[in-house]
Amino acid sequence: MTGVGSQVLEVAFGLLFIYLLFSLVCSALQELVSTVLGGRAEQLGRGLRQLLHGEMPSGAPVIEELLAHPRMQELTTSSKARKTRPLPSYISARTFSLTLLDTIAPPGSGEPGQDLVGRARTEVAKLKDSQFKRKLAGIVDAAGDDVGKLRLEIEHWYDDAMNRVSGWYKRKSHVWLLVFGVLVAATWNVDTLQVVDKLWNDPAARAAVLSQADQAAQAPDTDDLEKLAGSYQDVKALELPVGWTGGGSDSPRAFPDSINLTKILGLLLTALAVSFGAPFWFDALSKLGRLRATGKPEGRNPGSANP
Numbered sequence: 001m002t003g004v005g006s007q008v009l010e011v012a013f014g015l016l017f018i019y020l021l022f023s024l025v026c027s028a029l030q031e032l033v034s035t036v037l038g039g040r041a042e043q044l045g046r047g048l049r050q051l052l053h054g055e056m057p058s059g060a061p062v063i064e065e066l067l068a069h070p071r072m073q074e075l076t077t078s079s080k081a082r083k084t085r086p087l088p089s090y091i092s093a094r095t096f097s098l099t100l101l102d103t104i105a106p107p108g109s110g111e112p113g114q115d116l117v118g119r120a121r122t123e124v125a126k127l128k129d130s131q132f133k134r135k136l137a138g139i140v141d142a143a144g145d146d147v148g149k150l151r152l153e154i155e156h157w158y159d160d161a162m163n164r165v166s167g168w169y170k171r172k173s174h175v176w177l178l179v180f181g182v183l184v185a186a187t188w189n190v191d192t193l194q195v196v197d198k199l200w201n202d203p204a205a206r207a208a209v210l211s212q213a214d215q216a217a218q219a220p221d222t223d224d225l226e227k228l229a230g231s232y233q234d235v236k237a238l239e240l241p242v243g244w245t246g247g248g249s250d251s252p253r254a255f256p257d258s259i260n261l262t263k264i265l266g267l268l269l270t271a272l273a274v275s276f277g278a279p280f281w282f283d284a285l286s287k288l289g290r291l292r293a294t295g296k297p298e299g300r301n302p303g304s305a306n307p
Contacts, residue, residue: 010206011199013288017213018195018240020281022188023274026180030173040089040169047165048087051158054132062132066103071095093155093162100154104136116147174275181271191266192273194241194252205240216282217289 034040052063066072067087075088075095104127105119114122120140127133139157143150184190199206241252256263273281 007200009288009292010210011196013213013285013292014199014206014209015192015196016281016285016288017209017216018190018242019270019273020216020278020285022181022184022190022270023177023276023278023281025184026177026274027278029180029184030176033176034173039172041087043165043169043172044089044091044162045087046168047161048091051161052132054130055128057126057128059128062103062127066099069099069103071099071102093158094151096158097151097154101151115145117143117145117150120150173277177277178271178275181274182268184274185267185270188242189244189253189267190242190270191252191263192269193262193266198241198252209240213285214289217285219282 048063048066052061052066054062056062056065067076072088072091072095075091101116101120105116105123109119109123111118111122117140121137124133124137124140127136135157136154139153140150143153199209243253244255245251245253
């Protein structure tokens with residue numbers, strides 16, 4: 001690889017590491033907001049309401065009966081401030097299957113001597129007509145007399161619904177990450193254009209960032225990257241153009257006296273980049289790290305006559 005080509009790759013590698021560091025910050029903020037506002041529980045509740053849109057023979061909504069089950073109560077944290085029943089943030093497919101069958105066809109229901117599948121078939125027929133009833137009746141009929149198959153089919157049905165919920169949550173999370181990306185980029189002056197200029201023209205800064213980036217690329221997963229947060233202080237000590245200072249107007253860290261379109265573009269590029277999330281940049285950093293490793297020239301063979 002030529003010198004210029006190698007330098008381009010190194011700058012890109014260093015820039016990905018900077019994106020990763022600030023993506024971790026934005027991801028942490030997004031998770032904090034989601035926890036405080038109950039974002040995961042809200043999306044799960046939305047999915048359950050669509051999935052269980054039906055009524056019991058008594059007229060009570062199926063979802064309310066299911067959430068009242070002791071197994072579900074163990075997954076929730078009660079709050080006197082809430083007027084509605086609290087929602088868990090996660091329900092496994094097995095827990096959902098067992099609880100739904102206990103709710104629809106509890107022990108002692110149905111006709112004497114019926115097994116679980118028989119009870120389910122009898123009790124589902126008593127439900128008020130709805131898409132939920134028709135779907136569940138089809139699952140029960142398809143199971144025949146196999147209890148294991150019945151539970152497995154309900155789990156598959158639930159997993160398909162939760163895949164949609166995951167899509168909703170990811171789209172909402174991306175919006176929050178973009179918002180936090182703008183705030184972080186503007187607050188900490190993380191200007192992509194200035195960072196690239198510094199990495200390109202300052203070999204010492206580039207070498208230090210690459211050293212930290214190599215460590216990040218070799219981490220097993222993003223959970224281990226939290227311990228690398230302190231490494232940013234080492235990079236910052238080399239005076240990367242990150243953060244605001246007094247300085248003169250020609251300093252990349254000085255607050256502009258007037259509207260600077262180049263500065264705005266650099267900050268927006270950073271905000272857009274970190275909105276992709278830490279897992280995305282960790283994966284990109286790992287792949288580029290492997291590319292750099294394979295692109296390094298091999299050592300000279302001592303036995304070879306050619307230089």
